[in-house]
Amino acid sequence: MVDINDIKNTFLHDLTSARTAGDLQNIRIKYTGKKGIITAKLKLLPTVRQEEKPAYGKLVNELKVFIQGEIDRKESQIKNLERNQKIAAEAIDITLPGKYTQPGRTHPISVVLKEVIDTFGSMGFAIEVGPEVELDYYNFEALNIPKNHPARDMQDTFYISDDVLLRTHTSPVQVRTMERSKPPLKFIAPGKVYRCDADVSHTPMFHQVEGLVVDTDISFSDLKGVLELFVHRMFKKDIPVRFRPSFFPFTEPSAEVDISCILCSGAGCRVCKGSGWLEVLGAGMVHPRVFEMVGYDPELYSGFAFGMGIERITMLKYSINDIRTFYENDIRFLRQF
Numbered sequence: 198m199v200d201i202n203d204i205k206n207t208f209l210h211d212l213t214s215a216r217t218a219g220d221l222q223n224i225r226i227k228y229t230g231k232k233g234i235i236t237a238k239l240k241l242l243p244t245v246r247q248e249e250k251p252a253y254g255k256l257v258n259e260l261k262v263f264i265q266g267e268i269d270r271k272e273s274q275i276k277n278l279e280r281n282q283k284i285a286a287e288a289i290d291i292t293l294p295g296k297y298t299q300p301g302r303t304h305p306i307s308v309v310l311k312e313v314i315d316t317f318g319s320m321g322f323a324i325e326v327g328p329e330v331e332l333d334y335y336n337f338e339a340l341n342i343p344k345n346h347p348a349r350d351m352q353d354t355f356y357i358s359d360d361v362l363l364r365t366h367t368s369p370v371q372v373r374t375m376e377r378s379k380p381p382l383k384f385i386a387p388g389k390v391y392r393c394d395a396d397v398s399h400t401p402m403f404h405q406v407e408g409l410v411v412d413t414d415i416s417f418s419d420l421k422g423v424l425e426l427f428v429h430r431m432f433k434k435d436i437p438v439r440f441r442p443s444f445f446p447f448t449e450p451s452a453e454v455d456i457s458c459i460l461c462s463g464a465g466c467r468v469c470k471g472s473g474w475l476e477v478l479g480a481g482m483v484h485p486r487v488f489e490m491v492g493y494d495p496e497l498y499s500g501f502a503f504g505m506g507i508e509r510i511t512m513l514k515y516s517i518n519d520i521r522t523f524y525e526n527d528i529r530f531l532r533q534f
């Protein structure tokens with residue numbers, strides 16, 4: 198009896214100090230394992246006096262059941278505790294501020310490009326596109342740009358081979374579109390162009406929008422009317438516009454379109470170099486040679502064409518003085534649009 202009580206007390210002591218499932222397993226082995234204390238006691242049964250056997254057996258068995266029950270109870274306690282600790286460790290504090298991802302926004306060049314496209318779209322212009330890797334023929338030859346023209350210099354043009362290059366302007370789309378269609382034509386051709394040049398007003402890649410209108414009886418006054426309306430919509434209604442005589446091999450006559458300087462309103466400043474005017478685009482009446490190259494009869498058809506740099510227009514609209522800022526990906530700059 199004393200022995201059984203001692204065993205029970207040591208067991209209870211062991212159980213109280215158990216902290217993990219591993220500790221419990223050791224206790225299980227110590228008491229009810231093959232070589233455990235209780236097992237040893239049961240093995241002694243045959244040596245117990247006959248009349249004491251039932252009482253002894255009962256006592257040891259009861260202790261065994263008690264020990265097993267206590268171990269099971271403690272085991273579920275420990276499991277609960279471990280689960281609660283795990284849940285606590287994995288808890289998410291929903292009151293903490295979230296991780297903020299700055300949403301992107303439309304690049305200023307895309308904003309202005311869309312504005313240009315929408316403006317001409319509202320005047321009934323369709324959209325045409327052409328390849329950026331272009332044949333010398335479409336980029337120069339068919340546009341009446343002779344072999345020795347300075348624009349063909351290796352310094353300005355990225356040549357891929359003798360007759361393949363990166364287009365230096367969107368004008369080849371004029372030729373490609375006329376080649377595959379019959380007049381009347383009225384479209385713009387937006388896209389990327391490439392020139393071997395880099396400074397505050399030049400990047401090796403930039404964007405242009407070309408325009409072409411061809412029909413019978415298209416006159417210079419059509420050109421003036423369309424481009425004046427365009428400039429007024431893009432900049433400011435009633436901003437003074439002037440058409441200044443110029444030269445392009447693919448138009449005759451040719452003109453450059455200027456607007457009154459946005460900064461000094463024509464008085465003359467550093468930006469307009471004292472002239473009071475800012476150049477926005479080039480234009481002209483399609484040269485008869487260009488029509489001949491695509492098989493249009495220059496006696497029957499006439500047309501006007503124009504071309505503009507989107508970076509330049511964006512710089513004028515937002516008073517940006519360095520073209521390179523468009524392509525530096527500086528968030529502080531891009532956020533302003």
Ligand code: DAH
Pocket residue numbers: 365366367368407408445447448478479480481501502503504505
């Ligand atoms: N292609 C010219 C350039 O890159 C721009 C241009 C001027 C296009 C006059 C035209 C035009 O169609 O008529 O500078």
